[in-house]
Amino acid sequence: MKRILSFLLTMAMIFSLAACGSATDSESFSSSDPGQYRAETKAENTEEAILSEGADREGKEPGTGNVLVAYFSWADNAILAEDVDAVSSPSVLPPGNVQQLAAWVREQTGGDIFSIRVTDPYPSDWDECLERANEERGENTRPELIENVANLDRYDAVFLGYPNWWYGVPMALLSFLEQNDLSGKQVYLFCSHGTGGLAGSVEQITEVAPDAVISDNIFDCYEEEAASSEEAIKAWIDGLGYGSQTDAEHGSRTEAEEEVADxxxxxxxxxxxxxxxxxxxxxxxxxxxxxxxxxxxxxxxxxxxxxxxxxxxxxxxxxxxxxxxxxxxxxxxxxxxxxxxxxxxxxxxxxxxxxxxxxxxxxxxxxxxxxxxxxxxxxxx
Ligand SMILES: Cc1cc2nc3c(=O)[nH]c(=O)nc-3n(C[C@H](O)[C@H](O)[C@H](O)COP(=O)(O)O)c2cc1C
Missing domain, CATH: 2.40.100.20 (Cyclophilin)
Incomplete structure (x- = not known):
């Protein structure tokens, strides 16, 4: 709760500063009725995003083929100082919300997991992280990544996870999408967020990966519900046709495991x-x-x-x-x-x-x- 209040206060503060000349071009943020803001942005997404309703990769049945679970989470991208004062300043602690969701997606799909990580990690302090993320967003930065996915060609479906950062995706997600071509692959999005919901994230992803087959069946959860979302996200995966299958059925772990066994x-x-x-x-x-x-x-x-x-x-x-x-x-x-x-x-x-x-x-x-x-x-x- 403290984190949410801090987030709303900081948002309100930064946006009032933004009105005085900062680089952000965001819509205004109403901290007085965040619930309404959330509902509006979700409705916008459904109407405007160019999504492939029920689409699946040509020639592949849903639930088959090799799966990659790629995600960005603050906890994997923060300088974790030992002396962080979590009381006076809310700060990051592993597991991150998306990190946790990604682990469940991996468990349920049997896919390979890839954490999107920047070479210059974000501050572990909430306010400082917000500030840097806002700067990157205002400057349309593409943060440098530690690595890209090896052998991306072998994956047919990609589950892509991210938190809502400043009404959209962390800019590192755009670096990832520009450097790892998902064209022709079946993409399923999952997101954790505060009161802002998916906001403009789906449009941003669609814009940088126009040839990816992005399903409109998106999993999203409120930040405070992420830790208890195991059942919900696994049910979502079941609904997509990927649930409760063995690694061997998907193939992606099998190759690795065979290599290991040999x-x-x-x-x-x-x-x-x-x-x-x-x-x-x-x-x-x-x-x-x-x-x-x-x-x-x-x-x-x-x-x-x-x-x-x-x-x-x-x-x-x-x-x-x-x-x-x-x-x-x-x-x-x-x-x-x-x-x-x-x-x-x-x-x-x-x-x-x-x-x-x-x-x-x-x-x-x-x-x-x-x-x-x-x-x-x-x-x-
Ligand atoms: C830099 C930053 C910006 C954020 N911006 C938003 C936002 O605009 N809207 C929102 O609903 N939540 C926002 N949040 C909250 C995160 O989306 C939410 O806490 C999410 O569950 C974090 O996932 P993670 O722990 O995997 O990073 C922001 C969080 C951070 C750190």
Whole structure:
């Protein structure tokens, strides 16, 4: 609630400043009746957006083909300072609303997940983030992205998720659409927002991706309902014909999983003093890229009450790497892509759409929590 009030107040403040010469060309925002504003913008969307009603990609039955779940969420794009004061200044905390929705879409479709991330992350402070996003919008900026989707051609359907930022999409979503050609692909939109609803987001997307087949069946949810929307978004996916199917039926995970299964089981040793933990890698591209970097010595840090983390010398490639499952629990070796750190769990953990599985400890699990400052990691030949 505090976040909404802060948002409305900030919006009102920025827009009153905007009237005095800022670059924004937005419609005026009525904070006195946000509900009415929401209803109006939704009606506009339905009438004006150039959408393909019930359309599906030519030659493909709905619910078939390889699925990509691409999304933008503030939580994956913020500088997460440890000393953020969440009381005096509402701030971002993972999981983000869209990040959480995307994880459920991925779960239900069996698709691959891709987080749209900018090279210059946004402030974790709410007001500062609003300000920067407003500047980018006023200047029609295209923020630089860390990476684009590898092998985009292999996907038939794309579930595209985003939050409403300033009556439209975050500008990074436009960078994504301009750099990753969705022409001819079946696109399903899902969005989380405040009182503004979808606002102009669908028109913006349609304008930059005119040849994508964008379904008019859009999932959207109010920000405070996002965390409890699992059932609703999965039902939406069911309605599209993608629900409750195995990965094998969709094909997109199958290839990756086959690749993983085909690889020989590589082991690595994490050593400190005369103690070691041995991990068996899962053969995924991310695990392989870690393996290629060995050996190295690195500082290990404590994080929360269940993780030891370290930063490998280079970023790991996460495409076609499975997400870490909480079922695996302690002993899991994982990679948190937004922070680019390798995580060694010594207790249970929560799943996250940016947390990828690298492998599992097969020996010395009990030593993980005792790891001191410096560790050496080597391949076991
Ligand atoms: C920079 C910024 C601008 C926003 N602008 C709007 C807006 O114009 N209308 C609206 O309804 N919500 C707006 N919101 C609220 C977000 O759409 C909403 O909190 C969403 O659930 C956030 O999803 P996320 O946590 O995945 O980033 C804005 C949020 C931010 C951070």
């Amino acid at each position: 690889m020989s089981e590589k082991q690595i040793s994490v050593q400190f003093g005369d103690t070691e933990v041995i991990y068996e890698l899962n053969g995924s591209p991310a695990a392989e890229s870690l393996y290629e970097m060995l050996p190295f010595t690195v500082e290990v840090e404590d994080y929360s009450t269940n993780e030891k983390i370290f930063y490998p010398p280079e970023e790991l490639a996460c495409v076609e790497t499975p997400l870490a499952s909480s079922d695996t629990g302690e002993g899991t070796l994982a990679y948190y892509e937004p922070w680019r750190d390798v995580v060694m769990f010594y207790a249970g953990f929560n799943e996250n759409s940016s947390l990828y599985e690298l492998g599992y400890a097969v020996s010395g699990i009990e030593n993980i929590s005792r790891m001191p400052g410096t560790i050496t990691i080597e391949a076991i030949e």
